[in-house]
Amino acid sequence: MKKDLGIQQAVFPMPVLIVAAYDENGKVNAMNVAWGQICGSDRIYLCIGKGKKTLSNILVSKAFTVALADRPHMEVADFFGIASGNKMDDKFERTGYTAVKSDKVNAPVIEEFPVVMECEFLEELDTEHIHGVVGRIVNVKAEESVLNEDGKIDVLKLNALMFDNSCHGYYSVGEKEGQAWSAGMDLMK
Numbered sequence: 001m002k003k004d005l006g007i008q009q010a011v012f013p014m015p016v017l018i019v020a021a022y023d024e025n026g027k028v029n030a031m032n033v034a035w036g037q038i039c040g041s042d043r044i045y046l047c048i049g050k051g052k053k054t055l056s057n058i059l060v061s062k063a064f065t066v067a068l069a070d071r072p073h074m075e076v077a078d079f080f081g082i083a084s085g086n087k088m089d090d091k092f093e094r095t096g097y098t099a100v101k102s103d104k105v106n107a108p109v110i111e112e113f114p115v116v117m118e119c120e121f122l123e124e125l126d127t128e129h130i131h132g133v134v135g136r137i138v139n140v141k142a143e144e145s146v147l148n149e150d151g152k153i154d155v156l157k158l159n160a161l162m163f164d165n166s167c168h169g170y171y172s173v174g175e176k177e178g179q180a181w182s183a184g185m186d187l188m189k
Helices: 053-060 070-082 091-095
Strands: 018-023 028-033 036-040 043-048 065-070 100-101 108-110 115-127 131-142 159-162 170-173
Touching: 018 053, 018 108, 028 053, 028 070, 028 091, 028 108, 028 131, 036 131, 053 115, 065 108, 065 131, 070 091, 070 159, 070 170, 108 115
Parallel strands: none
Antiparallel strands: 018 028, 018 065, 036 043, 043 131, 065 115, 100 108, 115 131, 159 170
């Protein structure tokens, strides 16, 4: 029997995304965004609240990068979520991480994260119920160490972090359980 739990953020797991952008002076800021998702073949949507430093940077620079946080970089990924660029001028510098300018968009690529999407800003969504940005993914950069033999990102090699909204934990990907577009084929008969 199911038990009523009331209103909860019951979508599990959520990706741990590190969004980075330059401000008007070329200074790097990065934030941890748990509420983000692919929303088209070359589109990404990020729920970013008004007043966030990274949001204002995106609106100025018209570009951003989205890195997939992984297990080895969990401490810095979490720091990017708990520290505010509006209150901490040296937020990025405190990590000791390296940012290089993307050769595709006007945004920083954080070298330490193994997978980074380079994105052009498309639009800001600001409605009564939601606020965020949509970007067009123009390129994905990935370390060879996280690629499979076909040159695709291997989620087990990546060891990507996932966020649990309910208990506020970070988890990493486990074993592959099945093949999409195949596991349910017997029910098609």
